[in-house]
Amino acid sequence: MPGKRKANPRKPKGSRKQKKPRGPKGRGSVFERDGRWAGVVELPHDPKTGKRRRAWVYGATAREVGLKMDDARSGDARRSRSGNDAERVADYLDRWLTDVVAANLRPATAHGYAGIVARHIVPEIGGLRLRNLTPSAVQAFYARLRADGVGSRTLQKVHAVLHRALATATKTGLLPSNPAALDRDVPKYHAPERDPLTSDDCTRLLRAVRGDRLEALYVLALTTGARQGELFALRWSDVDLDAGTLTIRRSLHDVDAQGGLALGPTKTRASRRRFALPALAIEALRRHRERAEHIGRDQLVFASANGEPLRRQNFLRRDFYPLLERAGLPKIHFHDLRHTAATQLAALGVPVVVVASLLGHVDPTITLRTYQHAFEGAAGDAAQRLGDALEKRLEKR
Numbered sequence: 579m580p581g582k583r584k585a586n587p588r589k590p591k592g593s594r595k596q597k598k599p600r601g602p603k604g605r606g607s608v609f610e611r612d613g614r615w616a617g618v619v620e621l622p623h624d625p626k627t628g629k630r631r632r633a634w635v636y637g638a639t640a641r642e643v644g645l646k647m648d649d650a651r652s653g654d655a656r657r658s659r660s661g662n663d664a665e666r667v668a669d670y671l672d673r674w675l676t677d678v679v680a681a682n683l684r685p686a687t688a689h690g691y692a693g694i695v696a697r698h699i700v701p702e703i704g705g706l707r708l709r710n711l712t713p714s715a716v717q718a719f720y721a722r723l724r725a726d727g728v729g730s731r732t733l734q735k736v737h738a739v740l741h742r743a744l745a746t747a748t749k750t751g752l753l754p755s756n757p758a759a760l761d762r763d764v765p766k767y768h769a770p771e772r773d774p775l776t777s778d779d780c781t782r783l784l785r786a787v788r789g790d791r792l793e794a795l796y797v798l799a800l801t802t803g804a805r806q807g808e809l810f811a812l813r814w815s816d817v818d819l820d821a822g823t824l825t826i827r828r829s830l831h832d833v834d835a836q837g838g839l840a841l842g843p844t845k846t847r848a849s850r851r852r853f854a855l856p857a858l859a860i861e862a863l864r865r866h867r868e869r870a871e872h873i874g875r876d877q878l879v880f881a882s883a884n885g886e887p888l889r890r891q892n893f894l895r896r897d898f899y900p901l902l903e904r905a906g907l908p909k910i911h912f913h914d915l916r917h918t919a920a921t922q923l924a925a926l927g928v929p930v931v932v933v934a935s936l937l938g939h940v941d942p943t944i945t946l947r948t949y950q951h952a953f954e955g956a957a958g959d960a961a962q963r964l965g966d967a968l969e970k971r972l973e974k975r
């Protein structure tokens with residue numbers, strides 16, 4: 579009949595799409611994010627403001643996250659495991675360093691964070707209750723550090739660590755907001771301008787180090803701009819003298835206050851790189867390899883006299899500073915050799931993208947910002963050369 583809707587045929591039994599079973603109401607959700615599991619728990623609304631509250635937890639597996647979510651919902655478990663109104667800042671930071679920092683950051687970074695917490699944060703505000711840490715208390719803490727003569731660079735590091743730690747406390751529901759979010763009073767740090775070595779300085783350095791047991795180390799630093807930790811972590815398997823190439827795969831890190839060393843990942847993913855070596859570096863490495871006593875543990879290219887990995891302070895005191903004195907050069911940082919390599923490359927007109935790749939920078943803008951004056955000078959020379967070339971063409975006509 580007109581206007582009568584035709585009934586749909588009955589679907590076969592069992593063909594209906596099965597709904598995904600849901601967990602108990604209020605349990606929260608668990609999901610995978612960036613290679614790890616995360617969960618969010620709906621907590622009772624704030625009794626004072628009536629605002630919605632959530633607690634975020636993280637773990638290596640979904641089961642671990644589920645257990646942490648149960649703990650977050652349980653008042654007793656939350657007080658015993660995740661802190662309560664009586665928890666001190668020092669206790670929270672200790673848990674944060676173990677559960678978050680050590681589990682997710684490089685050993686060298688974790689070691690640096692622990693040092694900042696122990697030296698600067700805990701002695702000043704470690705005894706405060708976490709819940710009583712307010713923006714005004716944080717600003718007063720910074721003011722005391724400044725009054726004690728703490729430099730702007732150190733104060734910036736303290737702020738970065740404290741801000742990150744309290745951001746985690748905010749995400750997990752231990753704090754309603756981050757009391758270190760007001761960073762307007764933290765002084766900005768401007769890296770000091772370093773004077774790289776000139777071409778003549780480089781020549782004097784290389785002449786002074788000729789025949790030294792670590793001659794190849796300095797040659798690589800000046801020709802590749804590799805970081806100190808990257809050079810200290812080089813293995814002979816990373817060097818192909820026949821092909822004339824070198825591969826940066828790892829870095830040597832300080833991992834604890836007792837002077838422990840470990841071979842670990844490079845600073846960034848872009849820091850893992852491979853490049854061709856100049857003849858000067860290849861010959862220096864060949865001479866270095868002929869000295870069998872300098873092959874260190876784990877087949878390290880550069881090692882101490884007893885074959886152990888080089889320690890930064892020992893190397894500076896026993897090798898680098900005496901070398902500068904022999905060469906008649908001012909006392910500089912070893913990292914200044916990296917700046918020298920970058921500046922010399924820019925002066926030669928090497929494109930900034932190539933320099934960034936050689937140095938292992940994630941973004942060429944980092945290279946351009948760091949060595950802006952050197953590239954500006956190269957750009958001026960390039961414009962002059964282009965003008966000279968055009969002028970010569972005009973004269974021929």
